[in-house]
Amino acid sequence: MKILFFLFLINxxxxxxxxxxxxxTSCMNCxxxxxxxxxxxDYGSNIYALEELTLKRLIKNADDMWDGYITDNxxxxxxxxxxxxxxxxxxxxxxxxxxxxxxxxxxKNTDLYFKVDSSPYRNNEFFILFKNVIxxxxxKLGKTLPAYGLKLDDHTSFIRGGxxxxxxxxxxxxxxxxxxxxxxxxxxxxxxxxxxxxLHFNLSLANGFISxxxxxxxxxxxxxxxxxxxxxxxxMGGMSYMKEKDISSLGIFYGVSIKDFTFSFELxxxxxxxxxxxxxxxxxxxxYKPIQGLHLIGKFDSFDRHIEYSSGRINRLSAGFEIYPxxxxxxxxxxxxxxxxxxxxxxxxxxxxxxxxxxxxxxxLQVHTWF
Numbered sequence: 001m002k003i004l005f006f007l008f009l010i011n012x013x014x015x016x017x018x019x020x021x022x023x024x025t026s027c028m029n030c031x032x033x034x035x036x037x038x039x040x041x042d043y044g045s046n047i048y049a050l051e052e053l054t055l056k057r058l059i060k061n062a063d064d065m066w067d068g069y070i071t072d073n074x075x076x077x078x079x080x081x082x083x084x085x086x087x088x089x090x091x092x093x094x095x096x097x098x099x100x101x102x103x104x105x106x107x108k109n110t111d112l113y114f115k116v117d118s119s120p121y122r123n124n125e126f127f128i129l130f131k132n133v134i135x136x137x138x139x140k141l142g143k144t145l146p147a148y149g150l151k152l153d154d155h156t157s158f159i160r161g162g163x164x165x166x167x168x169x170x171x172x173x174x175x176x177x178x179x180x181x182x183x184x185x186x187x188x189x190x191x192x193x194x195x196x197x198x199l200h201f202n203l204s205l206a207n208g209f210i211s212x213x214x215x216x217x218x219x220x221x222x223x224x225x226x227x228x229x230x231x232x233x234x235x236m237g238g239m240s241y242m243k244e245k246d247i248s249s250l251g252i253f254y255g256v257s258i259k260d261f262t263f264s265f266e267l268x269x270x271x272x273x274x275x276x277x278x279x280x281x282x283x284x285x286x287x288y289k290p291i292q293g294l295h296l297i298g299k300f301d302s303f304d305r306h307i308e309y310s311s312g313r314i315n316r317l318s319a320g321f322e323i324y325p326x327x328x329x330x331x332x333x334x335x336x337x338x339x340x341x342x343x344x345x346x347x348x349x350x351x352x353x354x355x356x357x358x359x360x361x362x363x364x365l366q367v368h369t370w371f
Contacts, residue, residue, distance in 0.1 A: 017150040018262045018287055019052075021236045021255035024229030026200055027151070032103050034138055034192055035147040035202060038115055038125065039077040039101035040370070042067060045327075053324040055293030068371060077101040081368045088360040095119075096366065109133075113142075125185050137193040143185045145178075146209060146221035147192075147202040148240040149251045150266050150283070158281040158303035158314070159251070159266050174314060175303055176249065176270060176281050177210045186219060200225045210244045219244045233258040246272045262287045269307070277306040295322040297334075313341040320364075330368040337361055 020027050020036070027036025030044030045067060068075045081097035098119060104112040109132045115125040127142025145151075155161045155178065162175020188206030195201055206219040225238035237254035251268035265284045273279045282302040287295050299318040306312065320334035338359040 016153055017236070018255060018257075018264055018285070020227065021264060022234060022257040022262055024227050024234035024236065024257075026225065026227055032101075032111060032113055032129075033144070034129070034131075034140070035190075036151050037145075038079075038099070039075070039103055039113070045077075045371075053293060054327045055323070055325055056291070073105040075103045075105075077103075077371055079368070079370045081366055083367075084363075084365040086363045097368075123184055135193075137191065140188075140190040140192075143187050144190070145185050146188060146204045146206055146219060146242065147190070147223045148178075148221050148242050148249075149223070149268065150253050150264065152283075157283055158301045158316075159268055159283045162303065163314075163316075176268060176279075177247070177273065188219075198226055198228050200227070208244065210247055240268075246276075249273070260289045262289075274305050277308065280304045280307045293324045297321060311341055315339050315341065328369050328371055330366075332364070332366040332368065334364045335361055336364070 017027075017036075019030070023029070026034075028034040030040055031037060032039045032041055068077045070076060078101060079097055079099045081095070082093065083096040084093040085091070098117075100116045100118065102114050102116075106112055106128075109130065111129040111131070113125075113127055113129060117123045117125075125142075125144050127140050127144045130139045133139055149159060152160055156163050156175075158175040160175060160178040186206035186209040188204045190202065190204035192200060192202040202221075202223045202225075204219075204221045206221075209219040219242065221240070221242040223238060223240040226236065228235045234257045235255070238252075240249075240251045240253070242249045247270065249268055249270040251266060253264070253266035255262065255264035257263075263284070263286050266282070268281045270279045270281070280303070283300070285297065285299045287297050289295050297318070297320050299316075301316040301318070302313060304313040316336055316338050318334050318336045320332065322330055322332045324330050340359075
């Protein structure tokens with residue numbers, strides 16, 4: 001599957017929503033971008049990554065991290081990933097991500113942000129962010145991705161861009177429209193504000209995102225997010241909506257964290273996405289942390305290209321772990337198995353006797369560092 005080589009060259013990486021679920025706070029607590037992803041702020045780099053992610057017995061080796069500030073007003077950063085992939089037919093090791101960030105504080109409440117993507121796809125991002133315009137309302141202008149659903153760090157999840165492998169004849173059939181090979185970050189106007197302490201609202205208007213038509217104001221998206229930290233657990237939930245011409249998508253998502261377990265879920269239905277039919281994408285993940293710095297992960301992804309048909313649903317089971325030896329180093333390992341539902345199973349995620357099992361296991365080993 002040589003096309004898989006191109007899959008992992010794509011640079012479409014975000015934040016980890018489960019960290020937001022665990023803390024009961026929004027992504028802006030750790031990232032410069034108020035909708036998450038990209039450059040980390042001081043708290044994300046020097047407090048959360050050190051005190052909450054790093055293996056406890058190695059924290060003493062990771063407490064001298066440079067904060068990225070060149071001057072009092074200008075900060076730089078980066079994300080770099082190398083990945084080894086094997087599916088039994090093909091084995092490769094290659095760069096997955098190479099992003100450089102910069103953030104210039106023009107005033108106390110005004111940031112000029114940019115991301116330079118050094119991959120062949122040049123999926124760059126830049127915007128000017130006005131914070132606390134009126135009572136903590138922020139406005140973002142520039143080239144950036146609309147806020148929608150869980151902004152996962154795995155763009156191969158079906159709720160994002162999908163697999164782009166030869167599992168199906170048409171690679172477009174394997175996920176929603178967040179595919180950087182087909183789309184880039186649109187030019188947009190976005191605003192967000194807190195309805196109250198726990199309820200956040202985002203709205204954006206952009207040129208063509210799904211259809212990549214840069215000359216028309218086509219895309220509108222909104223997202224409502226609720227965050228709450230209780231005494232014994234934390235919760236995050238919300239809904240998103242996106243519309244562009246005849247294509248629309250509605251999604252719900254939520255997550256719960258109790259002690260050492262974190263569960264997250266998203267379900268999306270997209271109208272007129274593939275062949276003018278309705279499609280459905282689903283994702284759930286459970287994470288167990290036996291010790292700080294080690295995360296054991298189980299995931300299920302599903303994509304139904306045409307929900308009115310009883311067959312053709314692509315499913316994927318994944319299991320693996322993430323380990324954080326340092327506050328600037330992550331090592332990730334996953335085993336993934338695909339299967340396709342071959343007959344009507346009543347919508348169950350469990351395979352029935354007619355389910356097709358003819359896909360090789362996939363093994364992924366990824367090393368991620370950042371500053």
